[in-house]
Amino acid sequence: MxxxxxxxxxxxxxxxxxxxxxxxxxxxxxxxxxxxxxxxxxxxxxxxxxxxxxxxxxxxxxxxxxxxxxxxxxxxxxxxxxxxxxxxxxxxxxxxxxxxxxxxxxxxxxxxxxxxxxxxxxxxxxxxxxxxxxxxxxxxxxxxxxxxxxxxxxxxxxxxxxxxxxxxxxxxxxxxxxxxxxxxxxxxxxxxxxxxxxSKKTVSIGDAFRIIKTDKSLRYLIIGIVLVNMGYVQIDSNLPQILEGKLENGVVIFSMLITINALMVVFLQMPISHVAEKFKLMQVMVVGAFFMAAGLIGFSFVNGWVVAILAMVLLTVGEILIFPSNSMMIDTLAPEHLRGTYFGAAQFRKIGNFLGPVIGGYLLSHSQGQMMFWVLAIITLGSIIFFTAGNKSRITSAESTI
Missing domain, CATH: 1.20.1250.20 (MFS general substrate transporter like domains)
Known part of the structure; x- marks a missing residue:
């Protein structure tokens, strides 16, 4: 007690x-x-x-x-x-x-x-x-x-x-x-x-835009998470169509995958985060991107419920590693009096929720689903470039203030 x-x-x-x-x-x-x-x-x-x-x-x-x-x-x-x-x-x-x-x-x-x-x-x-x-x-x-x-x-x-x-x-x-x-x-x-x-410090909306514009670390972080979202949003947009077309009882399998995804996050988020706290945020986000890309590639080989579950497990581990770490990274970047502005700017990541279904839908209509998942897995891995650049810019900025 x-x-x-x-x-x-x-x-x-x-x-x-x-x-x-x-x-x-x-x-x-x-x-x-x-x-x-x-x-x-x-x-x-x-x-x-x-x-x-x-x-x-x-x-x-x-x-x-x-x-x-x-x-x-x-x-x-x-x-x-x-x-x-x-x-x-x-x-x-x-x-x-x-x-x-x-x-x-x-x-x-x-x-x-x-x-x-x-x-x-x-x-x-x-x-x-x-x-x-x-x-x-x-x-x-x-x-x-x-x-x-x-x-x-x-x-x-x-x-x-x-x-x-x-x-x-x-x-x-x-x-x-x-x-x-x-x-x-x-x-x-x-x-x-x-x-x-x-906070007694206040800035106008115009000043806030200029601050965000000049913060390279935040800009790179947002671009990186946009790329991650482009891959992750396929769960809701194109994956159901592919499962329904390729597998018997595809809708049932999709419902099962969504439940597995949610339950994994509920029961594994805290244990995995506890382990992740022992590493640098950037390392955690990079590993998360690899897991998410591996999950997307796994979906490209789906031929039954076993492969589908394995792919969802890999993608969910990536999700657990990336998204809370992304919030922590924004918190690290934000000045005390601009924390709300920085978390608000992070909402621009939802651009990926627009682009993902559009690009995925285009690839699905012009090629096989396997090609779609491979391309989006590469795009997801591309986030590592921006995460790394943002982290480097953050370290450089911190050193310049010392």
């Missing part, structure tokens, strides 16, 4: 609230958004292009929205940005239950992407504000585990509700966000938050 109490006590209560909220809200979001296109095709007379535009509005707005939200949190504080985003997200999901025209769905999903991109970098920055530097890698790993706990349960509930009451799933998600916001309002008022959350 004492060890549990000590483990819980090493982090600020607000950090635990954010982690629990991440499980609940991500689980609710995974219960609805993956099935939005199904809902639109069943209940709205929309063309596939309009459905694609509607679904794509969320990541499109999130690409630039994260930078703006992160900067605003540096300038005006974490609390107003986070709470405004959460209450608006509740409104968005309630709006989905009564929306009757395509314009409303496009607008609401655009707001969803914008507010999510405001909340995520701000919450990461607040976690860093409230956590000692030597424990931040553990916090980022816990956050990534929380995301995947939600991802392991949400789609199962969503698949059931999609066939029974899709509007109920929207209402549940909206209520989850609303309760989360209320709890945060209450606890932020009651609990003592260290003064370092706020």
């Amino acid at each position: 004492a060890s549990v109490k000590n483990y819980i006590g090493q982090f600020h209560p607000i950090v635990w609230v954010l982690l629990i909220g991440t499980v609940l809200t991500r689980g609710s979001a995974f219960m609805t958004l993956p099935f939005l296109s199904i809902y639109l095709s069943r209940h709205m007379d929309l063309s596939p292009i309009i459905i694609g535009l509607t679904v794509g509005m969320s990541p499109l707005m999130a690409t630039a929205g994260g930078f703006i939200g992160g900067h605003l949190s540096d300038r005006f504080g974490r609390k107003p940005i986070m709470l405004t985003a959460l209450f608006t997200l509740a409104f968005v999901y309630y709006g989905f239950t009564i929306a009757a025209g395509q314009g409303w769905f496009i607008l609401l999903n655009a707001l969803n992407g914008l507010c999510t991109s405001f909340f995520e970098p701000t919450s990461q920055a607040l976690m860093a504000d409230l956590t000692d530097k030597e424990k931040r890698m553990k916090v980022y790993s816990l956050r990534y585990t929380a995301i995947n706990m939600g991802a392991s349960v949400g789609p199962l509930l969503g698949a059931y509700l999609a066939n029974t009451s899709a509007k109920l799933s929207f209402a549940i998600t909206g209520t989850t966000y609303f309760i989360y916001a209320i709890v945060l309002v209450y606890l932020i008022q009651r609990l003592v938050i260290p003064h370092k959350e706020q």
